[in-house]
Amino acid sequence: MNNLLDPVLRGALVLGPEGMGKSALADEVLRRLEGIVAPYRIHGSPVLSRIPYSALTPFMERALEEDLASPLMVLRNIRRYFQARTEAGHPQALLVVDDAHHLDEASSHVLVQLAMSGELRLLVLSRNRSVHIQELLSLARDGLMSRVDLQPLSVEAVHQQCVNELGGPLLRASSAVLARISGGNPMYIKALLSGAKRRGELLQRNGAWYLRSLPTGLEPSVQDLAKRLLASRPAAERLVLEAVALAGVLPRGPLVALGGQEAVQALVEEGYVEPAANVPEQLKMVQPLHAEAIRSLVPPMRSMEIRRKLLEADTTERIPQAPRLVSWALDCGAASSDGELLLGARAANADGDAETALRLALAITPGPLAAAGRIEAAAAQLALGRISEARAGLEDAVLTAPDTETLDYAVLVSAQLAACSDDAADRLRSLAKDWPVRDGQITGPDRGEGRTAWLAAGLSVLALWARAAEGNLLVSGESASTTMALLTALDSAGQDELSPAVCQIKAFGYALACEVLTAAGSIGQAVQAARQARGCLSQSALTSSSVRASVMVRHSLALLHGGRFEDLDRMLSDELRSSPHGLLAFGGTLGVLEGALEIRQGRYREGLRRLRPAIEVLRGRDPERLLPYALALAAYVAVVVDDTSPARRFAGELRGLGYKGPRALELTAGAFGAAAQSQQDAADPPARVRELAAEARELGQLAAEKDILELAVAIGDLKQARRLVDLTDSFEGAEAAALHAYAAAVAADNPEQMVSAADEAVRCRKFLVAVECIGHAIRYYGAHNNLRRQRALIQQLRRRRDELAGVTVSYLSPNVHQVRLTKREHEIVALLLEDASTKDIATRFTLSQRTVEGHVYRIYVKLGIGRRTELEAVYRALEAEPRVSAGQ
Numbered sequence: 001m002n003n004l005l006d007p008v009l010r011g012a013l014v015l016g017p018e019g020m021g022k023s024a025l026a027d028e029v030l031r032r033l034e035g036i037v038a039p040y041r042i043h044g045s046p047v048l049s050r051i052p053y054s055a056l057t058p059f060m061e062r063a064l065e066e067d068l069a070s071p072l073m074v075l076r077n078i079r080r081y082f083q084a085r086t087e088a089g090h091p092q093a094l095l096v097v098d099d100a101h102h103l104d105e106a107s108s109h110v111l112v113q114l115a116m117s118g119e120l121r122l123l124v125l126s127r128n129r130s131v132h133i134q135e136l137l138s139l140a141r142d143g144l145m146s147r148v149d150l151q152p153l154s155v156e157a158v159h160q161q162c163v164n165e166l167g168g169p170l171l172r173a174s175s176a177v178l179a180r181i182s183g184g185n186p187m188y189i190k191a192l193l194s195g196a197k198r199r200g201e202l203l204q205r206n207g208a209w210y211l212r213s214l215p216t217g218l219e220p221s222v223q224d225l226a227k228r229l230l231a232s233r234p235a236a237e238r239l240v241l242e243a244v245a246l247a248g249v250l251p252r253g254p255l256v257a258l259g260g261q262e263a264v265q266a267l268v269e270e271g272y273v274e275p276a277a278n279v280p281e282q283l284k285m286v287q288p289l290h291a292e293a294i295r296s297l298v299p300p301m302r303s304m305e306i307r308r309k310l311l312e313a314d315t316t317e318r319i320p321q322a323p324r325l326v327s328w329a330l331d332c333g334a335a336s337s338d339g340e341l342l343l344g345a346r347a348a349n350a351d352g353d354a355e356t357a358l359r360l361a362l363a364i365t366p367g368p369l370a371a372a373g374r375i376e377a378a379a380a381q382l383a384l385g386r387i388s389e390a391r392a393g394l395e396d397a398v399l400t401a402p403d404t405e406t407l408d409y410a411v412l413v414s415a416q417l418a419a420c421s422d423d424a425a426d427r428l429r430s431l432a433k434d435w436p437v438r439d440g441q442i443t444g445p446d447r448g449e450g451r452t453a454w455l456a457a458g459l460s461v462l463a464l465w466a467r468a469a470e471g472n473l474l475v476s477g478e479s480a481s482t483t484m485a486l487l488t489a490l491d492s493a494g495q496d497e498l499s500p501a502v503c504q505i506k507a508f509g510y511a512l513a514c515e516v517l518t519a520a521g522s523i524g525q526a527v528q529a530a531r532q533a534r535g536c537l538s539q540s541a542l543t544s545s546s547v548r549a550s551v552m553v554r555h556s557l558a559l560l561h562g563g564r565f566e567d568l569d570r571m572l573s574d575e576l577r578s579s580p581h582g583l584l585a586f587g588g589t590l591g592v593l594e595g596a597l598e599i600r601q602g603r604y605r606e607g608l609r610r611l612r613p614a615i616e617v618l619r620g621r622d623p624e625r626l627l628p629y630a631l632a633l634a635a636y637v638a639v640v641v642d643d644t645s646p647a648r649r650f651a652g653e654l655r656g657l658g659y660k661g662p663r664a665l666e667l668t669a670g671a672f673g674a675a676a677q678s679q680q681d682a683a684d685p686p687a688r689v690r691e692l693a694a695e696a697r698e699l700g701q702l703a704a705e706k707d708i709l710e711l712a713v714a715i716g717d718l719k720q721a722r723r724l725v726d727l728t729d730s731f732e733g734a735e736a737a738a739l740h741a742y743a744a745a746v747a748a749d750n751p752e753q754m755v756s757a758a759d760e761a762v763r764c765r766k767f768l769v770a771v772e773c774i775g776h777a778i779r780y781y782g783a784h785n786n787l788r789r790q791r792a793l794i795q796q797l798r799r800r801r802d803e804l805a806g807v808t809v810s811y812l813s814p815n816v817h818q819v820r821l822t823k824r825e826h827e828i829v830a831l832l833l834e835d836a837s838t839k840d841i842a843t844r845f846t847l848s849q850r851t852v853e854g855h856v857y858r859i860y861v862k863l864g865i866g867r868r869t870e871l872e873a874v875y876r877a878l879e880a881e882p883r884v885s886a887g888q
Contacts, residue, residue: 003146010115011122013140016150019187022125037094044102046232052106093120100126100133152184166209171613173587174211176576183287191219208613226293236263243306245294248324249276249284257313304332323348323356338369345376352545352582354383372406379413385621398434408501411435424469432462457486461509471663473700480513500542507536511551521702521731523562530555545582553624556593561703563735565765588617592630602768602807604637625661632669635676664704667696671708675715685717721746738764751777767807825859
């Protein structure tokens with residue numbers, strides 16, 4: 001806006017694709033400049049762009065027909081129009097040019113002349129690139145106009161727009177899907193939300209929103225835009241656009257052979273197609289929704305004709321058989337080789353598109369690749385949550401595998417299937433017996449050193465997997481160090497190119513080592529193992545999205561237990577850039593980890609906001625079996641933030657759930673569930689929490705024990721502080737360091753040590769622990785009648801509000817911390833803030849005035865104030881979080 005008023009500049013040029021909000025921005029600017037400028041609007045049009053000066057005819061009232069033949073006469077007529085209005089006392093003219101990319105060349109030239117003369121100012125709205133606005137762009141390059149390029153909304157901005165539109169919490173993975181599909185275009189996001197809600201693809205359950213499936217239909221606005229786009233392009237460009245939309249991505253060579261170099265280059269320059277990420281020689285549509293809309297407009301016979309022309313194109317560049325291309329062939333009724341179908345199915349599973357993977361795998365004909373196709377179909381069924389179908393597809397797959405590569409795939413998918421059952425350990429051990437038997441039948445006595453080493457490493461992975469599934473890490477069995485040593489030896493041997501199955505089994509081995517090391521508190525080694533797992537996955541482009549998700553979960557838990565919260569936050573943000581299909585499949589898993597990260601730092605309301613939609617998703621698809629943990633955590637947090645209605649629902653569902661999660665999370669979930677119940681009943685700390693801590697210790701699940709002990713101390717079982725001190729003494733990571741200082745201070749009942757521990761907790765981003773430390777010190781000084789020191793600490797708590805990330809004493813257990821106000825005291829404060837007298841309050845609650853005065857005195861002590869005038873500021877600082885549903 002300031003640029004439009006700058007005397008040095010002649011106006012502003014706003015560039016961006018359709019739907020990015022150029023017109024809305026112009027409307028807001030005009031609203032703010034009302035009375036300062038006199039706005040005039042003109043619109044470019046593809047129909048009128050062939051007629052000289054067509055956009056400027058509203059300003060040529062006295063022009064004669066012969067005047068249009070002279071640019072000078074046109075310019076004089078327009079000047080006369082605006083001079084007359086200036087002389088009449090109108091403010092300076094601001095000419096708003098909408099859809100400037102459709103201006104005719106003559107109009108564009110006149111606008112440049114008017115702007116350069118300073119007789120009026122321009123606000124030009126146009127697409128990013130267009131041959132018709134080059135003269136206007138030159139003004140920006142010469143510094144005579146400011147230029148604003150509207151960028152696609154970030155994932156975070158898309159999420160905020162979606163939440164504003166829906167009016168409730170939305171799974172972040174779902175908004176990330178909408179960001180990818182829409183290209184960050186605000187208009188398309190709104191259309192997607194509207195259509196997805198209407199078709200039942202975007203669901204609301206218990207006040208939380210999430211995508212059940214990818215949006216399939218297209219809103220009329222998108223369809224119309226695609227029709228206009230195709231209608232406005234020459235035939236050659238239209239053919240290229242249709243080919244790219246149908247194929248998804250195509251090399252430049254075949255496209256040039258199909259439509260010509262000029263057509264391809266024009267579409268690139270005008271921003272309709274662009275090089276694919278990491279593959280610059282291949283082109284794709286810039287706007288994903290345009291591709292889908294164009295595909296829906298191409299008749300079947302034309303689609304078949306375009307595909308035939310592409311395949312017959314005279315080019316040396318090979319067209320890669322991506323899932324979209326292979327599916328296109330099936331749509332056209334064309335025959336694809338079994339090899340292309342298998343490769344397409346694997347690529348689709350790698351992308352998380354299980355439906356496409358299943359379709360391609362089932363199209364493989366009986367023959368040499370039928371067994372591999374059956375395994376790929378089973379992997380797709382497993383990803384879709386169809387356990388019985390996956391089990392049927394894998395029946396005897398290991399014992400009948402025709403070759404070692406297919407055998408390795410069968411073992412991988414069978415192990416993933418086994419991990420979904422409550423008797424996972426037994427199933428994995430049975431699989432470990434069948435694998436070498438069939439391998440020996442295939443390879444014979446001359447297995448070779450490389451295959452022998454690989455089989456030993458693979459069997460070690462299965463043994464470690466079984467041990468981790470069983471959950472007792474203190475009994476003898478395969479160790480993480482043994483498995484990692486065998487896998488590392490394979491890397492050192494410098495094997496030839498590894499199959500995707502081998503890469504994924506190796507990744508699982510390192511990820512399982514990460515899980516076991518995390519449980520033991522060896523966070524540094526655990527994180528290193530997780531990185532090695534990710535390295536294995538990067539060795540093949542065909543690693544399954546389900547394997548990547550399993551690695552991600554174990555890596556996340558290692559970072560969480562190690563207190564590496566910022567690293568985890570970055571990693572989860574990176575995961576939101578995954579493919580839409582992958583986000584749809586594992587969005588609930590991501591949501592639980594996001595919620596746990598917030599809660600770990602004490603940000604309970606934000607954590608609950610993220611958990612609620614994740615729980616709704618996990619009810620339908622829970623690949624990592626996190627729902628029991630999520631329900632228990634949400635139940636406890638909901639009680640703490642006084643959101644008791646969902647707390648009861650979560651607790652009830654947890655009791656009726658038909659399966660348990662991984663052993664460590666099962667123990668932790670049990671503790672949170674018991675704590676939630678005791679908090680609701682206002683009972684003493686339940687014995688069940690400390691019993692679960694002891695059980696975790698007996699199983700060697702030290703990370704779970706750490707979490708349970710932290711919870712026990714938080715709800716008032718202060719006797720557990722000594723064990724927490726001992727445990728965290730050798731447990732690695734910033735979180736353990738903060739808990740060690742905290743527990744030591746509580747065990748010693750030393751208030752100054754508690755204040756020092758609070759500083760350590762803040763450094764480690766354990767903000768609620770910091771508040772608890774100060775709360776314990778306040779309790780100590782109150783019990784010892786040191787009111788001066790108590791008040792000083794309360795005021796310190798108020799001053800450090802921002803440093804403590806907004807975490808307040810409202811989360812502290814009333815069983816322990818005297819600084820937390822009771823429900824009745826909150827009600828009294830609310831009335832005091834409305835200027836009620838103690839007599840009024842006594843009448844309201846049917847109490848004696850002396851009783852109310854006693855309540856007020858205790859409130860002042862808890863808040864560390866001495867006068868009523870201090871009440872509002874201190875109360876808002878200490879108890880300021882709004883007492884509304886965490887979903888709002």
